[in-house]
Amino acid sequence: MNKKNKEKIQQTLLDKIKDKTAVIGIIGLGYVGLPLAIHFGGKGFKIIGFDLDTRKIDKILHGESYIKHIPAKPIQEMVNQRQFDVTINFDRLNEADCILICVPTPLTAKMEPDLSYLLDTTETISKKLRSGQLIVLESTTYPGTTEEMMLPRLETRDMQVGKDFFLAFSPEREDPGNKQFNAANTPKVVGGVTDACLEVAAALFNCITRAVPVSSTRAAELTKLLENTYRSVNIALVNELKILAHRMGIDLFEVINASATKPFGYMPFYPGPGLGGHCIPIDPFYLAWKAKEFDFVTRFIQLAGEINVSMPYYVVERTQEALNSHKKSINGSRILVLGIAYKKDIDDERESPGYAVMKMLLEKGADVIYNDPWIPKLKPTRKYDFKMESVPVSPEELAAADAVIIVTDHSAYDFDEIVKHSSLIIDTRNATLGVTEGREKVFMA
Ligand SMILES: NC(=O)c1ccc[n+]([C@@H]2O[C@H](COP(=O)([O-])OP(=O)(O)OC[C@H]3O[C@@H](n4cnc5c(N)ncnc54)[C@H](O)[C@@H]3O)[C@@H](O)[C@H]2O)c1
Numbered sequence: 001m002n003k004k005n006k007e008k009i010q011q012t013l014l015d016k017i018k019d020k021t022a023v024i025g026i027i028g029l030g031y032v033g034l035p036l037a038i039h040f041g042g043k044g045f046k047i048i049g050f051d052l053d054t055r056k057i058d059k060i061l062h063g064e065s066y067i068k069h070i071p072a073k074p075i076q077e078m079v080n081q082r083q084f085d086v087t088i089n090f091d092r093l094n095e096a097d098c099i100l101i102c103v104p105t106p107l108t109a110k111m112e113p114d115l116s117y118l119l120d121t122t123e124t125i126s127k128k129l130r131s132g133q134l135i136v137l138e139s140t141t142y143p144g145t146t147e148e149m150m151l152p153r154l155e156t157r158d159m160q161v162g163k164d165f166f167l168a169f170s171p172e173r174e175d176p177g178n179k180q181f182n183a184a185n186t187p188k189v190v191g192g193v194t195d196a197c198l199e200v201a202a203a204l205f206n207c208i209t210r211a212v213p214v215s216s217t218r219a220a221e222l223t224k225l226l227e228n229t230y231r232s233v234n235i236a237l238v239n240e241l242k243i244l245a246h247r248m249g250i251d252l253f254e255v256i257n258a259s260a261t262k263p264f265g266y267m268p269f270y271p272g273p274g275l276g277g278h279c280i281p282i283d284p285f286y287l288a289w290k291a292k293e294f295d296f297v298t299r300f301i302q303l304a305g306e307i308n309v310s311m312p313y314y315v316v317e318r319t320q321e322a323l324n325s326h327k328k329s330i331n332g333s334r335i336l337v338l339g340i341a342y343k344k345d346i347d348d349e350r351e352s353p354g355y356a357v358m359k360m361l362l363e364k365g366a367d368v369i370y371n372d373p374w375i376p377k378l379k380p381t382r383k384y385d386f387k388m389e390s391v392p393v394s395p396e397e398l399a400a401a402d403a404v405i406i407v408t409d410h411s412a413y414d415f416d417e418i419v420k421h422s423s424l425i426i427d428t429r430n431a432t433l434g435v436t437e438g439r440e441k442v443f444m445a
Helices: 003-018 033-042 054-061 073-080 090-095 116-128 145-154 195-205 217-248 252-259 283-292 299-325 353-363 395-400 415-421
Strands: 023-027 046-050 084-087 098-101 134-137 166-169 188-192 211-214 334-338 367-371 403-406 425-427 442-444
Touching (some): 003 195, 023 033, 033 046, 033 073, 054 084, 073 084, 090 116, 116 145, 134 145, 134 195, 145 166, 166 195, 166 217, 188 217, 195 211, 283 299, 299 353, 334 395, 353 367, 395 415
Parallel strands (some): 023 098, 046 084, 188 211, 334 367, 334 403, 425 442
16 A cells, blocks of 8 residues: 555545544443443534443433433434434444444452453454544553554554554543533543554544543553542542541541632542442552553552542441440441442442442341432442342431431432431431531431
8 A cells, every 4th residue: 555545544534524424433332432422423423332232222222311410312313313323233333434442441350450341342343444444442441451452453464553544542531420521521632553543533532622632542541540540549548537537526528628728739539438430449450450560569559449448347337336326236227328329419339339338237237228319229240239129218217227328428318307317327428517407416437
């Protein structure tokens, strides 16, 4: 292939992106892939979504959303206008000009990166890869993944990266339930395997937001891990200080809010029952794992992990102390856990610290029930299998419980009513701050 032809491939793709005739394929239609489809669709691109989960495919084809904070309306509109097609038929990958990969990147039971979803996807793409396609990895991963794990599976003698096809990494910054920031007003960091890859990928993301180019895919991969490690470390700091402040008889939430009045050099992070979600408890361990290859121990990540993992234990310890003040033990007590989602107002319970709290309480002989307005049933996870259904937060359920633990401070909860009808509350979120009557029943944890 001569130089002129190679440049033509890139220019054709850039033109298609510019005039929005490029077809966007999105692999993995979960918390990241679905909103991305909606944002590109909103800009006039045709989208083909790929997923292995046929329930998700069916819902989209019926114009429905399966994620609480994502409305059905834009999905309906896109499907009705034949702008959004979804399928499990991966042969159709060759219809897409730009392929965005949004599959899970979890940890194995031994806390090592599980790239199986990504590698399966890469193998599938490699079988269908055609000239003029852009592949972008969106899933969070360790520095080196795009070039070490994907590139060798995609590049052949006839299909050269940066010439025949383009490969980039652009981390997703989705914050489920965040009403202020979304894909449209959050800049998107992009790193390409070659300059041409970067140019094409940046052109694509400039269609939905401001692309922030960096010099390599590794830099882009590490950018995401820095952002999430920063959160993990700062949350660990306030979680540790919460325990100290409690011993000192100081309200750490009051201290954090006072510190937050400093207009420079401080950003507030709040303590809680431990980390949850698909990102903060997992991503730093991707970096810690890769660091070993460089004879390097990431001590901050290790320490933050230890503190954050210990927080559900602290919640159980405080529950024990609270019950003790009522001359009761965990063993035999009926305990109502409020909120199993890992943060307020979302329906995602992955890695929720509420699970760890419930497991310990059950092991200690408690009669545990839970409520979550957004999670009516507990599905089996890799670690837990509770087979429970959410109970209503009625005056009767609250009064029947020996203790009520607030794990997630959903806006749907009326904390005045909760305190009024409960005999003992363990508050891990400072959710009862505004409650004036019955405060003596509240134990902070
Ligand atoms: N959830 C977040 O807030 C968030 C934020 C930023 C980054 N991320 C990262 O984005 C990635 C995806 O996370 P998520 O929360 O959207 O996960 P998710 O579990 O909600 O969605 C992943 C989807 O991929 C599908 N899938 C799995 N294997 C597949 C395959 N081989 N082919 C096609 N589809 C497949 C699943 O069925 C699922 O629908 C992860 O790397 C995560 O760390 C997530």
